[in-house]
Amino acid sequence: MFLKNPKLLFKSSSFRLITWYTVIFIISSLIINIYTYSVISSFIYEQSRDEIYEDLDEMGVLYEEEGLETLKEDVFEDDYESIFHRLIGNEGQTIILRIPEDWDEFNVNKLDVANSLNNKEWISVEGDEQDYEFKSKVLFDGTVLQLGQSMDKRENLLAKIRKVFIFAIIPIVLFAYIGGVFIADRALSPIRQLINTLNSIVSSARIKERAPVAPAADKFSKELITLFNSMLDKIESLINGMKNILDNVAHDLRTPMTRLRGTAEMALQSENNEHELREAISDCIEESERILLTLNTLMDVSEAETGALKLNPERNNIAELIDGVVDLYGYVAEEKKVSLNKIYPAEFFLTIDSNWMRQVLANLLDNAIKYTPPGGKIDIEVVHKGTKAVIKIKDTGIGIPKEELENIWERLYRGDESRTQRGLGLGLSLVKAIVGAHRGYVEVTSEPGSGSIFSIYLPA
Ligand code: ADP
Numbered sequence: 001m002f003l004k005n006p007k008l009l010f011k012s013s014s015f016r017l018i019t020w021y022t023v024i025f026i027i028s029s030l031i032i033n034i035y036t037y038s039v040i041s042s043f044i045y046e047q048s049r050d051e052i053y054e055d056l057d058e059m060g061v062l063y064e065e066e067g068l069e070t071l072k073e074d075v076f077e078d079d080y081e082s083i084f085h086r087l088i089g090n091e092g093q094t095i096i097l098r099i100p101e102d103w104d105e106f107n108v109n110k111l112d113v114a115n116s117l118n119n120k121e122w123i124s125v126e127g128d129e130q131d132y133e134f135k136s137k138v139l140f141d142g143t144v145l146q147l148g149q150s151m152d153k154r155e156n157l158l159a160k161i162r163k164v165f166i167f168a169i170i171p172i173v174l175f176a177y178i179g180g181v182f183i184a185d186r187a188l189s190p191i192r193q194l195i196n197t198l199n200s201i202v203s204s205a206r207i208k209e210r211a212p213v214a215p216a217a218d219k220f221s222k223e224l225i226t227l228f229n230s231m232l233d234k235i236e237s238l239i240n241g242m243k244n245i246l247d248n249v250a251h252d253l254r255t256p257m258t259r260l261r262g263t264a265e266m267a268l269q270s271e272n273n274e275h276e277l278r279e280a281i282s283d284c285i286e287e288s289e290r291i292l293l294t295l296n297t298l299m300d301v302s303e304a305e306t307g308a309l310k311l312n313p314e315r316n317n318i319a320e321l322i323d324g325v326v327d328l329y330g331y332v333a334e335e336k337k338v339s340l341n342k343i344y345p346a347e348f349f350l351t352i353d354s355n356w357m358r359q360v361l362a363n364l365l366d367n368a369i370k371y372t373p374p375g376g377k378i379d380i381e382v383v384h385k386g387t388k389a390v391i392k393i394k395d396t397g398i399g400i401p402k403e404e405l406e407n408i409w410e411r412l413y414r415g416d417e418s419r420t421q422r423g424l425g426l427g428l429s430l431v432k433a434i435v436g437a438h439r440g441y442v443e444v445t446s447e448p449g450s451g452s453i454f455s456i457y458l459p460a
Contacts, residue, residue, distance in 0.1 A: 013191075014184040021180035022173070029172045033165045041158050048154050049122070049135075052147050055083065056137040059147075063087075064140045072096055084134065084148030088113055095143065103150065105129050111148075124151075131155075190221035194228050207236050241306030249298050252412055253291060260287040290424070294412075297426040301411060304356075304433035311353040311437055318357070318391065319348045322380055325361045329369060337374040340365075344382035350389055350458055356434045363427040364393045364454050370421050372397035372451070388440075389460040392453055399448035408444070431456075 063071040068087075075085045075098050084103070087096035092113045099106060105127050111134060115123065123134045134148035190211075197211040210232060211225045267280030303309040326340055333340050368378045376396040383390050398417055400408060407413045409432045414425040435442050435456055446452035 014188050017184035017187060018177070018180035021183050022176040025176035025179060026169075026173060029176070030169075033168065037161060037165055040161055044154055044157060048149065052083070052135050052149060055080075056135065056145060056147055059145055060137055060139050063143075063145070068095070082149070082153075084132070084146075086111075086146040086148075088136075088144040088146060090142045100150070103132070106132065111146075186218075190224045193225065197228075201232075207232065207239060238306060238308065241302060241308065245299065245302035245306075248302065248411060249295060252294065252298060256287060256291045256294065260284055260291065263287065294424050294426065297424065297430055298411065301426065301429045301433045304430070304437045307437070309356075309434075309437055311356065313351045313353050313438070315349050315351050316354045316357075317347050318350045318352065318382060318389070319344050319346055321352075321354055321358055322361060322382070322391070325358060325365055326380065328362065329365050333369050333378070336369060336372075338369055338372050339377040341377060341379045343379055348382050348389065350460065352438060352458065357438070360431045360434050360456065361391070361393075363431050364456075367427060368393050368395040368397065368452075368454075370423070371395065371418060376451075384460060385457070387460055388457045391456040391458070393455075394451065394453045396451040399450055399452055400444070400446040401448050405444065405446065409442075 059071060059074060062074055071087070074080075075087075075096055080098070082100050082102075083098075084100060084106075085096060085098040086094060086108075089095050094113075097108065099108060106125075110125055111123070120136075123136075125132045125134070130150050130152035132148055132150055134146055136144050136146040138144050193211045197209055201207060201209050210229045213222055213225045213229075263280055263283050267277055267284075270276075300309065322342065322344065326342060330340060365378070365380070372378060372395045378396075379392070379394040381390075381392040381394070383392070400415060401417075404415050408415065409428050411429045412425040413429075414423060431454075432442055435458070438458055440456060440458040443455045443457070444452060445455075
């Protein structure tokens, strides 16, 4: 459904991206907030207790060094008005007591003396309006100094911080959403461009259209668009290749088809006897066979040239392959009194499609025998040249005139001298296309009257 309506796909992908981004952003922000709050609250907690510890220490020293009266004066100083003070004597009697003024509801009796003396930890006391905490310290003479504070101040501060964090959620959600929209827009922009290009190709059937690569686009977008464009290049070249095949086939088959029709028409119009009619039919069959062969070879050449030909490359001993082809043509060469010389090692491995390479070698050997007069010789060599393997087929035949050398690779081209010989003019086009499909190339050097050397270069 989405493929039929790309807009829907985009909408849904963008919605999903925004949602994911927003959710992940909110969750991570919440985690950071909670962590920060817990660090701050424990800091405030410790800070407030540290003050009590310090006061206990300082007052303990003051009492030891300067006596009870000085401690009393110190306890009743204005600075300490928010702190509870109590000095408990050895018999549990209260010696000094200062209760902060705003502790109206606090009942000092709730703070058990015996418990205060024994307890080394903090003692908490719950009140109706506020909660309190107390810490005691045994002084040098066995008396116990007890200080306390309301937990209210601390709780109020933490409540305020909590409020700040809770209110921060609104801008976090807002930022998350805006960020999500921005990210989704950026992430999907190459896909949107591709969809636009696809739409325009589909609606206008213009295969030449390409998605633009924005200079500011990120690496992913550039890669995606470049890949998409090269896929379109490939499709375009395949379509053009097919079109060329069709054009060529139509063009190249026109002459033999006309000839075929001419033969048939002539036979129909004349009042020939049965024997002549039979001959005309057999001419027609021969011509149609030629047409079929031409058609098949043309298709092979075009497929190999456009890269549509499916090769099956494997490691093959090319020496064995050539042996087979030489055996096949040995009889024809012998009949024509042309000698075939094999000049190559018994083993020479190359990665090739053996069926197609056999066809290539057969075409070249067939030509060499065809264009070499009796008494001549043909050498087949295989050598290494740098990173390449070179297969050479040298003949002592009629050679090729300079002005024809460039044309011999064209489809259906036949040299002037060779018209008397059988052939379609497609052998060398197929050789070039197949060797090209193997990522190799072919070369020819020729001396009219002395012979030709056809060399196939293949990656070794
Ligand atoms: P065909 O042999 O059917 O004419 P090819 O495509 O095989 O077609 O060859 C194209 C032309 O190249 C030939 O017509 C001929 O003129 C020339 N040619 C190819 N091989 C040789 C050769 N070994 N010696 C001389 N001419 C050659």
